[in-house]
Amino acid sequence: MVHYFLIYTLIFLKCISALTPPPENFTLTSITYAGTGCPAGSIAARLSPDRTKLILSTDGFAVQSGDPTYPASALRKICQVSIAHDYPTTHQYRIVAPKITGLINISKNVNATTNFAVYYPAFDSPIPAFKATIEGPTYGLTEWNLTQSQPEWPESGWSPCGGPSARTLNLNVQNRLYVKNVTVDEGRAEIYTFLFDLEWRNEYCHS
Ligand SMILES: *[C@@H]1O[C@H](CO)[C@@H](O)[C@H](O)[C@H]1NC(C)=O
Numbered sequence: 001m002v003h004y005f006l007i008y009t010l011i012f013l014k015c016i017s018a019l020t021p022p023p024e025n026f027t028l029t030s031i032t033y034a035g036t037g038c039p040a041g042s043i044a045a046r047l048s049p050d051r052t053k054l055i056l057s058t059d060g061f062a063v064q065s066g067d068p069t070y071p072a073s074a075l076r077k078i079c080q081v082s083i084a085h086d087y088p089t090t091h092q093y094r095i096v097a098p099k100i101t102g103l104i105n106i107s108k109n110v111n112a113t114t115n116f117a118v119y120y121p122a123f124d125s126p127i128p129a130f131k132a133t134i135e136g137p138t139y140g141l142t143e144w145n146l147t148q149s150q151p152e153w154p155e156s157g158w159s160p161c162g163g164p165s166a167r168t169l170n171l172n173v174q175n176r177l178y179v180k181n182v183t184v185d186e187g188r189a190e191i192y193t194f195l196f197d198l199e200w201r202n203e204y205c206h207s
């Protein structure tokens with residue numbers, strides 16, 4: 001018993017002590033994106049001044065239902081975002097506590113679901129996906145949290161170690177309405193910003 005207690009305590013302490021502040025020279029170098037939810041000029045990415053948050057803003061990444069004139073594609077929009085970034089070879093990071101701000105106006109019989117997956121080209125490690133579902137009726141401007149789709153694997157999600165050619169961060173984002181009857185159940189879900197808190201560590205990378 002005592003042994004297990006000690007081992008768990010050590011693991012816990014190790015997890016706590018593993019985090020470092022964001023590296024001074026962590027920068028975003030470019031962003032590209034494509035998809036039904038993000039026409040040219042509609043997405044921008046920036047870091048918070050203290051570099052602890054990555055913020056994506058949109059021009060209104062919207063899905064809607066409840067009008068017979070809307071095409072079926074109005075229920076689901078996707079966006080594939082690629083962010084090139086630069087950070088030291090000694091560090092890696094992960095996205096935690098993702099939040100969205102937006103407008104959710106959905107009637108009874110409508111649910112709004114947002115989700116995204118994170119990946120890095122040619123990097124074979126467990127990378128998380130996050131999601132949230134809001135049930136109607138709900139009206140107004142709001143902020144909501146996304147949670148990990150695989151919470152049973154808490155050590156997942158660390159980026160590759162950095163360097164001059166740090167791999168690109170790719171985000172696959174989906175905004176979607178689930179409705180009982182698409183012609184009568186009214187809904188609109190519009191995303192304005194994605195806020196990603198970043199956690200850093202430096203003990204598993206070699207310089
Ligand atoms: C960041 O700064 C560290 C320490 O000054 C340096 O070793 C590293 O090369 C820099 N990395 C980048 C990506 O500029």
Ligand SMILES: *[C@@H]1O[C@H](CO)[C@@H](O)[C@H](O)[C@H]1NC(C)=O
Pocket residue numbers: 104105139140188
């Ligand atoms: C959303 O609902 C709010 C509160 O009912 C309303 O003021 C607003 O006009 C609606 N916006 C849209 C785009 O439907």
Ligand SMILES: *[C@@H]1O[C@H](CO)[C@@H](O)[C@H](O)[C@H]1NC(C)=O
Pocket residue numbers: 097143144145
């Ligand atoms: C979202 O998470 C934050 C902590 O990161 C918490 O303070 C807030 O209450 C949560 N919001 C909702 C709507 O659950």
Ligand SMILES: *[C@@H]1O[C@H](CO)[C@@H](O)[C@H](O)[C@H]1NC(C)=O
Pocket residue numbers: 109110111135178179180
């Ligand atoms: C919305 O979510 C609730 C609870 O998960 C579910 O019972 C309902 O069938 C969903 N509605 C639609 C239209 O998908």
Ligand SMILES: *[C@@H]1O[C@H](CO)[C@@H](O)[C@H](O)[C@H]1NC(C)=O
Pocket residue numbers: 181182183184
């Ligand atoms: C949706 O609602 C319309 C208008 O009430 C009705 O004509 C139609 O049959 C409904 N469709 C389904 C699949 O229930």
